[in-house]
Amino acid sequence: MSWLRKRKETEHRNIQEQLSAYLDGELLPREREAVEQHLITCSSCRWNLKTLRQTVQWTSELPTVRVPRTFTVPVPARPVPAPRRWRFVPVLQGATALVALLLFFVIAGDAMLTGFQPVTMRRPETQALPVEATSLAEARGAEVTATVLVETVVVEKEAEGLMLQEAPAAEEPAAEEAARMLEVAPAETATVIVGEEIRATMAPAGGGEGAEDARAEESVGEETVAVEAAAPAPLPSEPSLAEEAAAVLPTATTKAMIAPTLAPTATTEAMTAPTPAPAPTEVAMPPPSAQVEVGEALSVPGREPASEWRHGLKPAVLMGVRWVEYALGVLLIVLVGTTIGAMVWRRSKR
């Protein structure tokens, strides 16, 4: 019977080892059944189970100990704002570089196109007029009538092949109108019109003096007088003539603008033209821009009018460019100051 005894001993040991899992309900149904069968007959295992159960019970009732401190890991001090602050300086540096580059290109473009030609501002006509008159006198000399002058203007224009179509004044309606009129109208017509205009102008001012007979010095003198006397001048006797003259007026003015080489001649007309202008109240005054242009054309008498226009930029555009240069320069100075300040501040922060 010893084999049965040995078998029982083995079973007892196996059951003992399974009592722990039996307590936790972690046995397979077959194993659990075997344990329960064994427990019926084995008091040792019953005691074993009972004491184990008590031990596990007490162990599970061990109190939770209080945490002596927190175990957090150190958080880097303000991780988010720090990089944002550092990004500030590169942006400033970039902006400074950009503005510097922009300024360089604008200045380079200006230099190449215009050679930094100074932009002359509008001058008072009272100043311009004597200069014009003198230059006219020098350029033309004696024995030239106003009408002849106008004729010469037209003829010279055509002879020199001055391209009215490609004139920069194309932007201006007045100039376009002038160009159209000049192209369409025969030279004689234009001459006649202008001549009439001048005659009309001079009639009240210069009395009976004929335009054809007028000598240059005299005529210039008369013209100047006429211009000065323009404002108080009485209405012309023939309103139609005055109107016609007024209609021609922009043309004459524009001619002065677009034909700077002929400035002395053309401007004479231009300066003469305003005389009847105040007379017909209904007729519009020459556009202010045209006046400015005339003033500017006058301000460069005879010597450099061609170079003034060579770059193809209107003085207004040129002025704009100069202002952009100025603004960019100021912005660059501000940016450089701010950037250096920011860099110094950052270094001191470190």
Add this chain to the structure above:
Amino acid sequence: MDEDALIAAAQKGDARAFNQLVILYQGLAYNVAYRILHDPEAAADATQDAFFSAFRAMGKFRGGSFKSWLLRIVTNACYDQLRVKQRRPTSSLDNLPVEADHTFYLEDTSELPDEFVERQELNQVIQVGIAQLPIEQRAVLVLSDVQGLSYQEVADVLDISLGTVKSRLSRGRAKVRDFLLEKGELLPRRYRLSGEPETEHTGGHAQ
């Protein structure tokens, strides 16, 4: 923010999010370390080390139970503490410092209710009994019986099989029980285990 969001943020290096996880789990982590190491300072060190390691290793966390993942790091930190400090011998049941701990627990307890004081004594003996276990059995017993993890969870934490969990737990419990029997005379009567099993069984137990 729920736990998954905190974990996701912590994986991107967000220390604040990770610290919220620390707040959630530091109680569990410290208690496991304390029961395994039976030393408040060593337990605190192990817990702190574990959280540092966990923060560094967040990128390696591949889903699943964060609790199990963290507890594995905690138990490893406990092993490191034991290895480095060679704190206590765990082999012999005879070298127990129960007396000293026991007297410590009996200091100035006159104001406290008897039952509370007696329970403290029992807890102390159990704690020392656990501390005497081999480290493998100790870890399993602490996770299972003290913290109430299932066998499967214990297996996951310690990366061992279910069978190993079962056998280690069985031996560990038996040893703690034996320790309680051995120190029974130190315990209040109500916490003494009944001394001897009935001898009606005639098996090999008597050997």
